[in-house]
Amino acid sequence: MPANRHRATVVTIDQLPAAPPREFVLSQADFQTLTRLAYEHAGISLSEGKQNLIYSRLARRLRALGLESFRHYCNYLAATPGEVENFINAISTNHTKFFREAHHFEHFRTHVAVPFARAAARKAGGRLRVWSAGCSSGEEPYTIAMILKSEVENIGGNDVRVLATDIDTDVLAKAANAQFSAGAIDEVPKPYRGFFTGSADVGANGKLVIDNEVQTLIAFRRLNLLGPWPFHGLFDAIFCRNVMIYFDAPTKAALIDRFIQQIKAGGWLYVGHSESLIGTHSGLQLVGRTIYRRET
Ligand SMILES: C[S@@+](CC[C@H](N)C(=O)[O-])C[C@H]1O[C@@H](n2cnc3c(N)ncnc32)[C@H](O)[C@@H]1O
Known part of the structure; x- marks a missing residue:
């Protein structure tokens, strides 16, 4: 050769x-x-x-x-x-979807929504506060609100609020609009699809609208997690998922310490799948995959 x-x-x-x-x-x-x-x-x-x-x-x-x-x-x-x-x-990166990281919502349903519903069935007038911190276009708080509406009979006879905050005003406007593309329904488990109107007759480009009673459970607000938090009272559960991934370690650690102060004793903190809280945060106990409980 x-x-x-x-x-x-x-x-x-x-x-x-x-x-x-x-x-x-x-x-x-x-x-x-x-x-x-x-x-x-x-x-x-x-x-x-x-x-x-x-x-x-x-x-x-x-x-x-x-x-x-x-x-x-x-x-x-x-x-x-x-x-x-x-x-x-x-x-800002706004990727989100309904029932994202579904194990969090199953935990929330069984440990927050169902016990609250049982107590409310015995005596109305109970108070429940949930915060979706970094809510993007609303799929996360709407998921939370759909679960609460499904579990709690006579939800209106109780004081149930979901606070949904984000720094990005564009996604907040989209969230408050409560309209989603027809394809979004695929992310929603069948028992919850009835909360969307238009599901039967919208085409691929059509819009689905979230049930008004689910919408009224949520307050959307602009809030920079690094700034002041003008809240009265503590939360039963905080979801801060796929937000801290963009922060450096000191920012993340300081934020978690602030979350701990904002959760009721025995309340829950849900973080994203790649955001497990490395290092010790006193007052917080790991109880499941990226699920933490404020110690009593
Ligand atoms: C990837 S989305 C997560 C949405 C939802 N939590 C989920 O897991 O599907 C991250 C959101 O965090 C918001 N965000 C980023 N920095 C923030 C800050 N300093 N304060 C409040 N929100 C912030 C972004 O605007 C974005 O909408």
Whole structure:
């Protein structure tokens, strides 16, 4: 076999096709400015290497504002206080779905909703408070409210509220609208599908609307978890799932300590599947997969 049979063709770097030019220039300095702002305003920790995320999440905003580069956007942010809200809305990750991490909801049903329902059946007027912290477009608090409505007869004769908060005003507006695409019903177990109207006659692009009585159990509010919490009273259960994953360890630890102070003795904290609470937090006991109980 001739010696040069397998010799690879040598291509110098100058001959490689150039990457298509990007629409906007994102310098390292602009990237650092934007990651610092994300951290300062929302606790969102974006590591080196997240340039593509910053670029893809903000390009539309630059286009909408008619800006030429990320340098111009950084200047605009500095000069326009209200823009921070749009910036955080654009960079936050909002993925969610109904009954996500279903074991949490089965636990919530059996340990919170059913005991409350039993007590309410004996004597109405009971008080129950649940907080969905980082609720995104509402699938999590609507799941909680559907479970409560299913279990608690005469729910209106009791004082039952689900507080649903997020930093992102776009997803909160969507959540408060209570409309979901027809495909969302696939995530919902059959016994709960009756809480959606339109399920029989909407096409693939149709909208489903959540039952009004489920809607009225929930209050949607903008709240930055890093800021003050203007609450009166403690919660029976807090869901903070797939939110702390974007925070660094000190931010996460401080937040968990604040949650502990906000839960009733014997109440519950549910966190996301990759957010198990490493390290010790006094007053909190691990009782199941990513389920914690405030000690009595
Ligand atoms: C991935 S979603 C999780 C939604 C839902 N909890 C779930 O598990 O399906 C994370 C949410 O946390 C919100 N978030 C991020 N930083 C926040 C902060 N500092 N304060 C309040 N919400 C924040 C985001 O806007 C986003 O909607």
